[in-house]
Amino acid sequence: MAQQLWRADSQHPQDAGRRMTTPHLSKSLLNNYRQCPRRLWLEMQDRAARKKGLAPVAQAVYSADTTKRFLDGHVIGRIAQACWSEGVDIEKASWITDEDTGQRQRDLNYATHLTYQWMQDQRRPLFEATFQHQNLLVMADVMVPRRHGHRVYWQMIEVKSSTTPKDYHITDLATQAWVAEQSGVDLDSVALLLVNKGFELHTAGDYTGLLGLHDDPDLQAQVRQAQQQMPTTLRGAAQTLALRQEPRKHQPGDQCTSPFECPYIGHCTEKTTGQTTGKTAKQTTPQPVPIRFYNDRGGAKAQTLIDAGHTDLRQVPPATIARLWNGSTDTHGVNQRLAQAVRTGRVVMDRAGAQAALQTLSWPVQHLDFETISFIAPVWPGTQSGQHIPFQYSLHRQAQSGQVLGHAEFLDTTGQDPRRALAEQLVKDIDPRCTVLAWNDSFERAVIRDLAEQFAELRKPLMRIHDQVQDLLPIVRRHYFHPNMAQAEGSTFSIKTVLPCMAAHLQYSQLGTVQNGGEAQLAYLLAAAPPGAEKEPGQTITPAERQQARKDLLAYCGLDTEAMVEIVKSLK
Ligand code: SF4
Incomplete structure (x- = not known):
């Protein structure tokens, strides 16, 4: 047998x-090698350092x-x-x-x-x-x-x-x-x-x-x-493990996020003076601004300039940019402003155009932002795998003068299906006379449509709210560009990119444990966990942790709509 x-x-x-003897490689480590040999090397260094109680060459951040x-x-x-x-x-x-x-x-x-x-x-x-x-x-x-x-x-x-x-x-x-x-x-x-x-x-x-x-x-x-x-x-993996020095020839690129985000991105993208030890020094000499455009499919237009010998976006003549981006779509306009902002180092803003766009809204406006959770294995009957289920919203009311008239918020951490209570409260909180502004409104509208489909008796008011929603993002995209947005780590027009450019006193980085949507989902799991639930086997969630998660969620979602308030003020 x-x-x-x-x-x-x-x-x-x-x-x-x-x-x-202790095995050297697992399936995950081999996958790390497939993604990038440098990742495997860093991971193994990290493990070895931890065993000896030493600081790793690079900190993995998941x-x-x-x-x-x-x-x-x-x-x-x-x-x-x-x-x-x-x-x-x-x-x-x-x-x-x-x-x-x-x-x-x-x-x-x-x-x-x-x-x-x-x-x-x-x-x-x-x-x-x-x-x-x-x-x-x-x-x-x-x-x-x-x-x-x-x-x-x-x-x-x-x-x-x-x-x-x-x-x-x-x-x-x-x-x-x-x-x-x-x-x-x-x-x-x-x-x-x-x-x-x-x-x-x-x-x-x-x-x-x-x-x-x-x-x-x-x-x-x-x-x-x-x-x-x-x-x-x-x-190949064995050769990588035998290296005494970090294989820095593997530079950040598409592989850093595919098939998954590499936890060493912070380490590999940190600008250094070239030392090969764990101690790094920040680069102080000005670097060329890479040639990169907004919505440039496959980087084709950027490549045209690189092929022509350009290495710094600041040095590209305005006439060259004008020839490259000469269409009438949003993307062409954005890239003209992007190049101008980078070249001059100053904000490019069409204030009159922005004001005219804001003028068309029904004031006061209400700024709306949802937080949602999705479960691969749904936990509430009537919900689907991967469905975005709203558990929280924040709503700021703003007068045309820019003044904040009020703030409403909803957060359900009972652990029960939050949709019904949220939908009922939303219907009460939204003023039918106002424009409801969202940032990248397709998400908010989809959430509201789902709620309307789920609760027939609330369908009419919910669809009315759905039709009240308008998008603040295109108003910014068509009329504003800050030089920092050209080199943003995240998306050019994400609210987290735009906010510090327009209102430096408001920073997501100053928040607690919740600074993005993914962290909001994890915080919700903590805050809404039933008594006795475990973070990891043997680690129960304490009431203090639940409280803190709730507090952090309120702060995060509140900042999303406060950010929209500040952005509108900046456009005026
Ligand atoms: S961040 Fe990119 S370059 Fe660095 S180890 Fe990970 S995959 Fe490799």
Whole structure:
């Protein structure tokens, strides 16, 4: 039986359990290498430094979106495991208590040993089955035994909190399957277990139909093809790990955000004097302004200038810009202003045009901003996977003189479906005579439309509010450009880019733990968690943490609409 499962020439997991040294690479680390060799190098340095209690060369900073993705992954993983009631959780069973320290820790050698034992049994599905080949150790989400005649083969399933297959799913599967097969496992197929788009929860806690298995022949072929790269990838990763110096030849580019945001962006984009140690010094000499335009598809127009020998946007003659951006669309106008602002170092503003646009609004105006939460596995009946569910809004009322006339806000942290209470309060708070201003209004309008569809009796007033909404962003885009916006890290016309240009005294960076929409989602999960809920296994959320999260949410959403108030004042 063992011969059937483990090839004679591969390292027997039981022996591996005795002899194995600490594995050097995991699937995630190999993925880091695929994204960027420098990321792998930094990650390994970080781990080594932490073990020795030293400061790492670079601090990994994970965004709220990344954290939310991890949380979603855990939730989907738990739901997936419930699909196989007979499943054996290798991960859970491989935690041991250290005799010296009394601390619980995962023993990966023991995990490979348990995997081997349960695979011999050949009857029960395994969760987090652990395989090692050479210095690469992987854990398969689900292994399902499948009998073909007298032999048992295994289907390896990767569980993903996505609705469609992605390229990195293929490389994940290729890595897992390659290691398992090199260890001697007979796989008959690989599969992805993905979230079914549009899944709607009908009964709380019943996720039947949320996940769908994808194991078509195309997937098998793609994984087989990707496996051919494994030896090359492993060689490359090993060479990277052998480097004594950070491989700085890998400079920031598209790879930093694909397939996921790299946590070392802060480190790699920090301007330095070129030292290679962890100590960096800020660059003080003026740098050329890179040639970059707003909404320049594929950077084509910027490339035209670069090809013509331009290296600094400030040095490009106005006539050249005028020839390049000579259309009548918003984008052409914005880029003319962008180039002028960069060249002169001064704000470009068409105050009369902005005032004329503001004149057309019904004053006083109300500035509206929603915060929403989405769950990959919906928690409230009647909601769908990935649906944006509003739990908070802020509403500032502003007179034509610029004066603030009032502020209303709503935040539901009961942990119940917040939509009904929010919709009712919104209908009370919105004055039917006012223009309702939003920043990039398509989002606010979509949220209101969803509410109107959900609550038939509120449909009429909600659709009236929907029709009152207008967008403040185009008024800014058509009439204003600040030189700092040309080199903004985020989007050129994000409110977080525009606000510090127009009202330097208001800064998102001065807020608490919530400074963007992703962090607002995480704060909501803290603030609305039912008593006894855990942040991580064994870590309950304290009342003080819930209070703080609530406070931070109110401050963040309030600043979004206060920002619009200040922007309107600046345009006047
Ligand atoms: S930020 Fe970009 S360049 Fe730096 S390690 Fe990450 S992917 Fe590589």
